[in-house]
Amino acid sequence: xxxxxxxxxxxDTNKIKxxxxxxxxxxxxxxxxxxxxxxxxxxxxxxxxxxxxxGKSTFLRCLNRMNDTIDVARVKGSFKLDGEDIYDKRVDPxxxxxxxxxxxxxxxxxxxxxxxxxxYGPRIxxxxxxxxxxxxxxxxxxxRGAIWNEVKDRLDAPGTGLSGGQQQRLCIARAVATEPEVLxxxxxxxxxDPIATAQVEELIDELRSRYSVVIxxxxxxxxxxxxxKTAFFHLGNLVEFGETGQIFTNPEDPRTESYITGxxx
Amino acid sequence: xxxxxxxxxxxxxxAVGYVLGRAxxxxxxxxxxxxxxxxxxxxxxxxxxxxxxxxxxxxxxxLLVQPIFVNSQISGMIPDTEVEEGSSRSLVMAEVRRTAxxxxxxxxxxxxxxxxxxNANADxxxxxxxxxxxxxxxxxxxxxxxxLAAQSYRVMNSGGYSVMSIAVILIALAGAVFSWRQTQSxxxxxxxxxxxxxxxxxxxxxxxxxTTVGIVLSLVFNTWEFFxxxxxSDFFFGTTWSPSFSGRGGSSSLGVLPLLWGTLYISIVALxxxxxxxxxxxxxxxxxxxxxxxxxxxxxxxxxxxxxxxxYGLFALLTVGPLLLEVFGxxxxxxxxxxxxxxxxxxxxxxxxxxxxxxxxxxxINAVPQAMRDGxxxxxxxxSETIRQVVLPAALPGIVGAVLLAASRAIGETMIVVMGxxxxxxxxxxxxxxxxxxxxxxxxxxxxxxxxxxxxxxxAFALGMxxxxxxxxxxxxxxxIVRKYREQYE
Ligand SMILES: Nc1ncnc2c1ncn2[C@@H]1O[C@H](COP(=O)(O)OP(=O)(O)OP(=O)(O)O)[C@@H](O)[C@H]1O
Ligand SMILES: [Mg+2]
Numbered sequence: 001x002x003x004x005x006x007x008x009x010x011x012d013t014n015k016i017k018x019x020x021x022x023x024x025x026x027x028x029x030x031x032x033x034x035x036x037x038x039x040x041x042x043x044x045x046x047x048x049x050x051x052x053x054x055g056k057s058t059f060l061r062c063l064n065r066m067n068d069t070i071d072v073a074r075v076k077g078s079f080k081l082d083g084e085d086i087y088d089k090r091v092d093p094x095x096x097x098x099x100x101x102x103x104x105x106x107x108x109x110x111x112x113x114x115x116x117x118x119x120y121g122p123r124i125x126x127x128x129x130x131x132x133x134x135x136x137x138x139x140x141x142x143x144r145g146a147i148w149n150e151v152k153d154r155l156d157a158p159g160t161g162l163s164g165g166q167q168q169r170l171c172i173a174r175a176v177a178t179e180p181e182v183l184x185x186x187x188x189x190x191x192x193d194p195i196a197t198a199q200v201e202e203l204i205d206e207l208r209s210r211y212s213v214v215i216x217x218x219x220x221x222x223x224x225x226x227x228x229k230t231a232f233f234h235l236g237n238l239v240e241f242g243e244t245g246q247i248f249t250n251p252e253d254p255r256t257e258s259y260i261t262g263x264x265x
Numbered sequence: 266x267x268x269x270x271x272x273x274x275x276x277x278x279x280a281v282g283y284v285l286g287r288a289x290x291x292x293x294x295x296x297x298x299x300x301x302x303x304x305x306x307x308x309x310x311x312x313x314x315x316x317x318x319x320x321x322x323x324x325x326x327x328l329l330v331q332p333i334f335v336n337s338q339i340s341g342m343i344p345d346t347e348v349e350e351g352s353s354r355s356l357v358m359a360e361v362r363r364t365a366x367x368x369x370x371x372x373x374x375x376x377x378x379x380x381x382x383x384n385a386n387a388d389x390x391x392x393x394x395x396x397x398x399x400x401x402x403x404x405x406x407x408x409x410x411x412x413l414a415a416q417s418y419r420v421m422n423s424g425g426y427s428v429m430s431i432a433v434i435l436i437a438l439a440g441a442v443f444s445w446r447q448t449q450s451x452x453x454x455x456x457x458x459x460x461x462x463x464x465x466x467x468x469x470x471x472x473x474x475x476t477t478v479g480i481v482l483s484l485v486f487n488t489w490e491f492f493x494x495x496x497x498s499d500f501f502f503g504t505t506w507s508p509s510f511s512g513r514g515g516s517s518s519l520g521v522l523p524l525l526w527g528t529l530y531i532s533i534v535a536l537x538x539x540x541x542x543x544x545x546x547x548x549x550x551x552x553x554x555x556x557x558x559x560x561x562x563x564x565x566x567x568x569x570x571x572x573x574x575x576x577y578g579l580f581a582l583l584t585v586g587p588l589l590l591e592v593f594g595x596x597x598x599x600x601x602x603x604x605x606x607x608x609x610x611x612x613x614x615x616x617x618x619x620x621x622x623x624x625x626x627x628x629x630i631n632a633v634p635q636a637m638r639d640g641x642x643x644x645x646x647x648x649s650e651t652i653r654q655v656v657l658p659a660a661l662p663g664i665v666g667a668v669l670l671a672a673s674r675a676i677g678e679t680m681i682v683v684m685g686x687x688x689x690x691x692x693x694x695x696x697x698x699x700x701x702x703x704x705x706x707x708x709x710x711x712x713x714x715x716x717x718x719x720x721x722x723x724x725a726f727a728l729g730m731x732x733x734x735x736x737x738x739x740x741x742x743x744x745x746i747v748r749k750y751r752e753q754y755e
Contacts, residue, residue, distance in 0.1 A: 069635070069642060071556070098645030108636040111659045120654065121644040171640070178644055 014041040017182060017212045018063060018100075023077035025058050025067065032058045036077075036238040038231055040182065045208050047223035047244065048216045050233035051259065056216045057105060059233070060184050063214065064100035065093040081182075098125055101180030105187045105216075107167035109159035109174075114151050117159040117170055118142060121178030137177055144206070145173025146199030164191045172200060176207070183207060185215045189222065201226050220260060224248050232256045271324070271430050275437045279316040282441040286312030286448050294450040303455035311454040314461045315444035320437035327429045335421045339414050347410045357411070364415035365422070367401035368392075374399050383416055484733060487726035494720040495519060500727060506690035508710065508721045519724045521731060523690040527700035528732075531611045531686060532675035534696065538615025539675075540668055543622025550623070551630040552652055563627070570620035574680040581613040581685030593697050601697035603687070608696045610685035614678055618671045625670065629663030630656060662747040669743035673736045679704040703728050 018040035025033035033055045040046050040063070048056045058067070065086060067073040079086045086096050098121075110117050118138045121127075128134035138155070142148040147169040151162070159170050168191050175183060185204075189197045204213050204226050217223050223230055224244060231241040232253075240247060240256045251257045290308035294300035301308070340358055348354050371377045376399035381387055393407050407415075448454070492500070495517075503520020546566070550559055586604025593601040593608075601608075633656050641651040657664070679702075687699025688709065710725040717723075 064643065066639060066643060069639060094642075094645055094647040096645075097643055101645075102643035104636065104639060104643065106636055108634070108640040110637060110640065110655050112654075120641070120646070124644070124646050124650055174640075174644065 014043050016040070017042040017044075017082065019078075019080040019083075020062070021078045021080075023059065023062060023075070023079070025055070025062060025076075026074045027058075027070070028072045032236055033062070034236045036233075038238060038241055040212055040214060041229065042212050043208055043210070044229055045204055045213045045215060045227040046229040046231065047227035048214065048231050048233060049218070049220065049223050049259070050239075052218075054233040055236045056233050057186050060102075060186055060214060060216055063182070063184055064097045064102055066097075066102060068093055098178060099180055100182040100184060101175040101178055103168075103172050103175045103183070103185040103188050105190070107164060107171050107191065109162070109167050109170050111158065111160055113156045114142075114159045114162070114170060115155040118174050118177050120174060125178060127177075127179070141173040141177035142170075144176050144203050145169045146196055146203065147173060165193060165196055168192060169196060169200070172203070176203070181211055183211055183213045185213065187216050187218065190218065197222070220248070232259065234259070271433060272321075274434060275317055275320045275324075278320075278434075278437045278441055279313040282312035282316045282445060283309035285441075286310075286445055289445060289448045290450065290452075290454070293448065301450050302453050303458075307454035307458050308448050308452070310458045310461075311452075312441060312444045312448065314458065316437050316441040318461070319440050320433050323436050324429070324433050327425075327432070331422070331425045331429070335418060335425065338421065339418050342414050342417065343410060347408065360407075361411055361414045361418055364396075364407055364411060365418040367396045367399070368415060368419060370401055371396055371399035383420070385413060385416060387412070481733070484726055484730045487723055488730045490718075491720060491723035491727045494723065500724070504692055506706070508724070517721055519720065521703070521728065523692045524701065524703045524706050524728065525731070526692050527607070527682075527686070527690065528676055528702040528704075528735075530607050530696070530700060531614065531682060531702060532672060534607060534611025535614035535618055535675045535678075536668070536672060538612055539618035539622050539671055542615075543619045543671075544626055544664065546619065546623040547626035547630055548652060548657075551627050552648065552656070563624075566620040566623055569616075570624060572617075574617065574678060575684075577613050577617050578680045578684030581609050581681055585609050585613050586685065589697070600695065603699060605685060605687035605699045606697045607686055607700050610682050611696070613685055614675055614681050617678075617681065618675060621674065622667055622671050625667035626660070626664050629660045629667065632663070633659045665746045666743050669739055669746075673739050676702075676732065676736055676739070677704060678702075679708060683708065703732050707732075 016039045018038075020036060020038045020040075023033055023036040023038075024031070036059060038046075038059075048060065050056055058073075061067045062075050062079060063086075065075075067075050075087065081096070081100070084091070086100075101121075110120065112120070115138055118141050119128075119134055122134060122137050128137055139148065139152075142151060147166055150166060151157075151170075159167065162170060168188060172185070172188055175185075189200055192200065201222065204215065207213050215223075215226065227244045229242065230244045230247040232239045232247065232251075232255075234255055240251060240253045242252075247256060248260060251260060287305045287309035290301055290305050291298060298305050336358065339361060340354060343354065343357055343361070348357055368377070368382045372379055372382050377392070377395040381392070381395075389407055389409060389412060392412060396407075500519055500521055502522065503518055504522050505518045505520050506523045508517045508519060550562060550566075554562065582604070586606070586609045589606065589609055589612075590601055590604045591597060593599075595602075637655055637659055638651055641655045646654070682702045682705045686701055686705070688701050688705065689699045690701050690706065691698065693700065707725045707728050710722060710728070
């Protein structure tokens with residue numbers, strides 16, 4: 001844990017962006033998330049860690065109501081974005097998802113050109129007034145997704161023709177193009193090489209200056225490098241949530257400690 | 266010996282061979298199947314295969330070749346004087362065969378003794394009478410040469426079949442013994458059976474392909490015959506279709522253009538109805554409908570697909586035609602003369618195609634991965650944006666395929682046209698006029714009593730060929746589109 005000390009940690013001053021209380025998620029009979037309370041702060045990177053199948057993706061999907069698209073999923077509890085309940089009847093999940101963007105665990109580029117993939121969100125939300133502006137947004141997003149140099153000569157090629165890692169970065173670029181206030185990233189680097197990973201981490205760090213980012217990761221090092229807050233999930237429970245430095249150097253719960261040191265997983 | 270018995274005997278030999286082969290294999294390994302190269306059942310199957318396959322092969326070949334051989338032999342026996350003016354040798358041969366079968370059945374029923382039936386000097390009138398008594402069809406008086414020919418036809422046939430039965434059983438036995446002796450622990454029965462399975466599958470595939478080739482060849486040859494009698498340019502570019510049924514050729518105009526136009530016009534109307542409605546229904550069912558609605562609506566649509574086209578034809582004739590006539594007929598807008606029109610047939614055909622388009626498209630839309638939709642929702646797109654910009658483009662190749670498949674069905678449809686569109690071949694733009702299609706005309710050309718060698722009948726093959734090329738072109742085009750999008754999106 002050498003690199004821990006090198007990360008300068010700026011905390012506590014931020015206001016709470018997303019407040020989650022008593023969250024429960026059921027898939028039919030399965031109780032996948034149990035009594036989870038988490039505060040996602042503004043201008044902060046929050047990392048979710050935990051063994052496979054513990055409910056990280058499920059909880060992440062609650063934050064922009066993506067669980068609505070799963071028939072068997074039921075979500076309970078209160079989720080407040082800037083003080084407003086996002087599960088309120090009056091809230092349009094479509095509007096919400098424009099504010100709370102998402103990068104999925106598996107890359108899912110659309111069957112369109114690379115350009116159209118990135119321009120998809122801006123077009124839907126009318127972010128660009130003309131073609132030149134759209135071009136600019138696309139280029140900026142692709143640069144932030146650390147993929148611009150690889151695709152700048154073939155923006156018209158289908159996004160599905162890229163390699164797995166490139167597709168993932170394309171999806172990241174696509175998500176940042178809509179300028180979400182909260183960006184949810186589900187294992188964004190699991191298919192990336194160290195260089196691209198470093199670039200994505202740089203992007204996350206850059207996004208932190210304006211938005212809040214939630215990242216699910218299986219890499220302790222990554223969580224330690226990029227996040228200020230860390231939540232450790234285990235079997236659907238939130239075991240521990242706090243400052244990243246605190247969690248990694250001095251965890252309170254024995255389960256957290258054994259997971260971090262690699263004894264359960 | 267009846268064929269069924271022969272087959273059963275061969276199967277029985279194979280079954281016994283199976284059991285013995287299996288037993289011998291086990292025995293050769295000292296009763297321990299682990300000492301064998303293959304599982305014991307493979308040794309049994311090996312024996313059964315080597316018993317049945319050559320025997321049945323011989324049986325099939327023999328059944329195909331013997332009639333040809335006997336026919337040519339008997340045909341040579343008939344003197345030229347027996348072939349009347351205006352008749353042909355094949356007609357006389359048909360008479361011979363009929364007499365032979367008549368004798369066969371009469372003997373079986375006991376109306377005539379075996380001796381009398383095969384007596385070369387029998388009284389012809391007597392034989393004819395007893396055939397009639399036996400209820401056999403005898404067209405004209407049987408002449409002496411015909412009776413003789415029929416008698417030797419019987420002899421040759423029954424002799425041939427006896428030899429065949431013996432040969433088949435011998436081959437089966439030989440196969441069984443040979444493969445039974447082959448059986449020992451080292452023998453690779455599993456590989457042999459695998460080969461056998463491969464050959465079996467190959468045979469099935471080749472039968473399918475050969476039949477198609479046969480049908481196409483017969484179309485081609487008959488079309489060729491037609492073009493010898495009728496100029497091809499008149500057929501392809503002629504704008505009138507008026508076959509004469511009175512005499513032989515000469516006065517008929519057999520231009521395909523009015524029929525092609527009718528076919529295309531009706532199909533286009535049908536597709537204009539079916540594609541939007543079918544596609545929208547599919548989108549509703551797969552994206553918007555609750556599981557309950559879906560579980561109820563989808564089978565309903567599929568029932569619609571199961572209605573025979575003749576019922577749709579009735580619907581066109583009795584319901585849609587009169588309805589349209591009320592609105593567009595002389596009492597209404599005055600565009601329509603009778604209930605049968607392009608519009609009537611097109612609308613009804615469109616209804617027929619809706620379940621076809623919707624059911625195929627629904628499956629295709631459902632096959633678009635959920636991850637793709639999630640990606641779009643995750644960017645804040647709503648449902649119709651997601652469908653329009655992500656789901657449909659991803660499903661497009663399949664949907665195009667479904668539409669083109671529907672188009673080939675529309676082009677090939679006959680019953681609805683006959684009942685809904687009338688029988689008049691004409692080139693007109695008015696969709697409320699009666700027109701007819703290629704398929705409907707094929708029916709009417711062949712169901713009349715025109716001579717089969719006349720251009721009026723042979724034109725059916727040329728029409729069939731045209732239709733075949735049309736649908737083939739459509740299918741090739743569909744494949745091309747599907748490939749093109751596949752390359753782009755996968
Ligand atoms: N669509 C679904 N239907 C039913 N059960 C589901 C569904 N999605 C997830 N689950 C269940 O919910 C639990 C949590 O799954 P989730 O995908 O959130 O795990 P995760 O922590 O993201 O794991 P990983 O690290 O492997 O991605 C698992 O037990 C899983 O089987
Ligand atoms: Mg996950």
